[in-house]
Structure formats: C-alpha cells, structure tokens
Amino acid sequence: MSAPLRIAIAGLGTVGVGTVRLLAEHAPTVAARCGRPIEIVAVSARDRLRNRGCDVSMATWYDDPVTMAREADADVVVELIGGSDGVARDTVLAAIGAGRHVVTANKALLAIHGVDLARAAEAQSVHLAYEAAVAGGIPIVKALREGLAGNQVRRVYGILNGTCNYILTAMGETGRDFEDVLGEAQHLGYAEADPSFDVDGIDTGHKLALLASVAFGRPVDFGAVYMEGIRRITAMDITFAEELGYRIKLLGVAEETEHGILQRVHPCMVSQGRPIAAVDGVFNAVVVEGDYVDRSMLEGRGAGAGPTASAVVADLMDLAAGRGAPTFGVPADRLVGSPAATIDTHVGAYYVRLMVVDRPGVFADIATALRDAQVSMESILQRGHDPGETVPVVMTFHRTVEAAAKRALERIARIDAVVEPPCMIRIEAF
Numbered sequence: 001m002s003a004p005l006r007i008a009i010a011g012l013g014t015v016g017v018g019t020v021r022l023l024a025e026h027a028p029t030v031a032a033r034c035g036r037p038i039e040i041v042a043v044s045a046r047d048r049l050r051n052r053g054c055d056v057s058m059a060t061w062y063d064d065p066v067t068m069a070r071e072a073d074a075d076v077v078v079e080l081i082g083g084s085d086g087v088a089r090d091t092v093l094a095a096i097g098a099g100r101h102v103v104t105a106n107k108a109l110l111a112i113h114g115v116d117l118a119r120a121a122e123a124q125s126v127h128l129a130y131e132a133a134v135a136g137g138i139p140i141v142k143a144l145r146e147g148l149a150g151n152q153v154r155r156v157y158g159i160l161n162g163t164c165n166y167i168l169t170a171m172g173e174t175g176r177d178f179e180d181v182l183g184e185a186q187h188l189g190y191a192e193a194d195p196s197f198d199v200d201g202i203d204t205g206h207k208l209a210l211l212a213s214v215a216f217g218r219p220v221d222f223g224a225v226y227m228e229g230i231r232r233i234t235a236m237d238i239t240f241a242e243e244l245g246y247r248i249k250l251l252g253v254a255e256e257t258e259h260g261i262l263q264r265v266h267p268c269m270v271s272q273g274r275p276i277a278a279v280d281g282v283f284n285a286v287v288v289e290g291d292y293v294d295r296s297m298l299e300g301r302g303a304g305a306g307p308t309a310s311a312v313v314a315d316l317m318d319l320a321a322g323r324g325a326p327t328f329g330v331p332a333d334r335l336v337g338s339p340a341a342t343i344d345t346h347v348g349a350y351y352v353r354l355m356v357v358d359r360p361g362v363f364a365d366i367a368t369a370l371r372d373a374q375v376s377m378e379s380i381l382q383r384g385h386d387p388g389e390t391v392p393v394v395m396t397f398h399r400t401v402e403a404a405a406k407r408a409l410e411r412i413a414r415i416d417a418v419v420e421p422p423c424m425i426r427i428e429a430f
C-alpha cells in the first residue's frame with residue numbers, strides 16, 4: 001500500500017471531532033477504498049486542555065492553525081473552524097500558499113471568497129474541496145460535478161439548512177416555541193456559531209450560491225441571493241398551511257428565468273404530496289432539474305457531526321486516491337458570468353396572513369388594494385368572528401409577479417384595521 005495521506009485538522013469542534021472519530025473507526029475500510037491510509041499528523045484548536053472525547057495524541061498540537069497550515073508536515077489541511085474571514089481564511093490561504101490541498105466545510109468562506117481561493121489553489125496546483133459545506137452528508141457537489149455533468153441544469157433547489165428544518169418540523173409537530181426548539185438544535189450541534197445565520201436564511205444562501213456556481217458554471221454570486229428567514233413563521237401559519245394542503249419549508253432555489261439566474265431563499269409552501277414536503281427534522285434534500293436527467297433528488301442529514309464528517313472524509317479519500325476536480329466544476333477562469341434576476345421578477349402564487357381588527361369594510365379595503373395592484377385572489381378565510389377583536393385573515397393569490405404582490409401588500413399594510421405587517425409565504429408548484 002502507498003504512503004499515508006498526511007492531514008492536519010484545524011478545528012476540533014462538532015465536525016472536527018466527528019472527522020477524527022470516523023477516520024479512527026473506519027481506518028481499514030478507508031485505506032482499502034482509496035489505496036492508502038489517512039493519517040492525522042497535526043491538529044489545532046483554541047483550548048488545548050479541553051477533553052474532546054477523541055484521541056488526537058498521535059498528532060502534533062498547534063495553538064495557531066495558520067502556523068500549522070504553513071509548517072506541519074501534511075499533504076492536506078482540513079479547515080473546520082468556520083467564518084468567512086479571519087483565522088479560517090488565513091488558514092486556507094496559508095495551506096494553499098504552502099502547496100497543500102484544502103478540505104473545508106466552511107460555506108461562509110467559500111460563498112464570499114470561493115472564486116479567489118479556487119484561483120489561488122489552481123495557481124499552486126492543489127485542490128480545494130468542500131463537499132461538507134453544502135447539505136451535510138448529501139454528496140451533492142460531487143453529484144452535480146460528476147454524475148449530472150452532462151446536463152444543462154434548469155433549476156436546483158432544496159432544503160439546505162438542518163437547523164431551520166428541525167425547527168419548522170418541531171414547531172409543526174409539537175406547537176413549541178421557535179426559541180425553545182432553536183436551543184435544542186444548538187445543543188445537538190446543528191446550528192452555526194451565530195444561529196442568526198441559520199434562522200435568517202444566510203447559511204442557506206451561502207450553500208445555494210455554491211450550488212448555483214457548480215450547476216450553472218458561473219462565478220459564485222452570493223451578493224445576488226435574495227434571503228428571507230423563518231423568524232416570522234408562527235405555529236398559526238404552520239396550522240393554516242396544513243389546512244390548505246401544504247407544508248412550510250425554508251428552501252433555496254436557483255433557477256434559469258427569462259431575466260437571468262434567480263437565486264432565492266425564503267420559506268415556501270409546498271404541496272403535502274411532494275417528496276420534499278416529507279423531508280423532516282435535520283434532514284436536507286436537494287433536487288436538480290436538468291434537460292436530460294429530468295428530476296433527481298438526494299436526501300440525507302444536513303447537519304451534525306456524523307453526516308458532515310462523512311462528507312469531509314469523502315473529499316479526503318478522493319485526494320488520497322489522486323482524484324481531484326476544479327473547485328466549481330471547471331477552472332475558475334472558465335466560469336462565465338451571466339445576468340442575475342431579482343426577486344421582483346419572480347412569478348408565483350402566494351399565501352398571506354393578516355391580523356385585522358374585525359370590523360365592517362375591512363375586506364372591501366383589502367379587495368380594493370388587490371384590484372389596484374392587479375393581483376387576483378384565489379381564496380380568503382377569516383378564522384373567528386369577534387367584532388372589535390383581532391383575528392387572522394388568510395388569503396391566497398393566484399400566480400402573479402412578485403412586484404405586484406408586494407405593491408398590494410404595502411397598501412394593505414397601511415389599512416388601519418391591519419395591526420401587524422402581513423406575513424407572506426410563497427407557494428411553490430414543485
């Protein structure tokens with residue numbers, strides 16, 4: 001058997017420890033499958049004294065991951081610290097500069113600096129691999145880059161954040177509070193260091209930008225991603241969605257439209273009969289629609305130590321076996337910029353929940369706002385009848401362009417009897 005692939009791991013938190021454990025437990029299988037053992041020669045984290053529940057005594061400890069990336073006797077540096085800048089970026093740049101391959105789970109870093117880092121890696125003839133950065137244990141980067149490479153991708157979409165799917169599922173099943181369930185997801189190691197990245201849709205946006213780059217062969221364009229999170233979704237919306245035959249999911253969607261590539265992240269209502277509606281808890285799913293394959297869906301755990309380590313180790317095994325690919329499927333200079341569409345051009349159906357004071361004339365005012373904005377209502381439902389009290393009114397709109405729906409909602413929000421900003425959720429046909 002060939003000489004070991006020597007790796008240095010920066011970050012021994014949820015994912016780092018999962019990776020150390022997997023490599024120890026499956027060492028013989030890993031070596032047999034990629035033709036050589038994978039040996040951890042160096043590690044770095046902040047607190048040297050912390051008991052991490054895994055054995056790293058075989059590795060040299062570095063207090064500073066950047067020094068490790070520069071100096072350790074390693075073929076690959078595995079960056080599992082996190083963050084789009086600072087020490088994570090410095091570690092990756094130091095590794096590339098020293099001629100070492102990089103494996104990372106850091107979607108924030110790649111969504112912001114991915115193309116520059118890919119260029120730097122190419123200049124040094126090393127690989128920058130990141131399967132773990134998108135949808136945890138689902139091998140979607142490899143699937144897009146290899147298995148589906150012959151297709152013109154029309155759309156790629158999915159549930160890309162385990163924390164949000166876990167929260168929405170638990171709120172629907174138990175009626176528990178958002179904050180309470182978020183705490184549980186943090187405890188399970190699913191959430192980002194700053195969980196607002198999860199719940200505000202930013203983490204999904206990072207992942208979507210990476211998927212869109214590989215799927216459409218264009219430079220990563222995180223700045224063009226429209227993002228909305230799940231903070232405004234209430235148990236009441238989840239119940240109304242059920243009544244209307246839908247489930248609420250936070251989706252990331254990147255699609256070709258007549259206005260360019262539209263990348264959007266927001267809560268969606270999806271029909272209960274669709275496979276993606278049944279993806280619950282920490283599970284993620286990614287659907288790729290291509291001209292020859294039609295539709296292909298992959299599902300798996302989107303966060304947590306085990307699934308993420310599975311993806312990190314898959315990248316390491318590729319490198320050990322001498323298999324490497326350009327970061328975004330083609331060399332960075334062959335990524336072709338194409339126009340980006342804005343959310344105002346989106347065409348779809350909508351669910352809207354208003355909280356209104358129950359008094360005569362309110363429906364007429366709402367109808368006038370819709371007529372003036374050229375929005376066609378499909379259904380309206382008032383739950384409860386308590387003159388003078390605040391009650392929910394739920395409407396659905398027929399397919400309309402987003403700009404018109406927004407115009408209508410801005411006007412409706414100004415009606416005196418409407419006491420909260422409208423809650424609008426897009427209804428997806430897929």
Ligand SMILES: NC(=O)C1=CN([C@@H]2O[C@H](COP(=O)(O)OP(=O)(O)OC[C@H]3O[C@@H](n4cnc5c(N)ncnc54)[C@H](OP(=O)(O)O)[C@@H]3O)[C@@H](O)[C@H]2O)C=CC1
Nearest residue numbers: 011012013014015045046047080081082105106303304308
């Ligand atoms: N958790 C998950 O399910 C998933 C996470 N990811 C990504 O993986 C990466 C790691 O996430 P996760 O394991 O959850 O994060 P954790 O917070 O659990 O671990 C981060 C690790 O980085 C170390 N670290 C932080 N700052 C420094 C520093 N300045 N110098 C040296 N070490 C440092 C910490 O050290 P110490 O332990 O001593 O504090 C810790 O070991 C992130 O990019 C995240 O987005 C991707 C997919 C899934």
Ligand SMILES: N[C@@H](CCO)C(=O)O
Nearest residue numbers: 161162163191192303
């Ligand atoms: N915080 C992320 C981790 C996996 O990328 C999630 O919940 O999906």
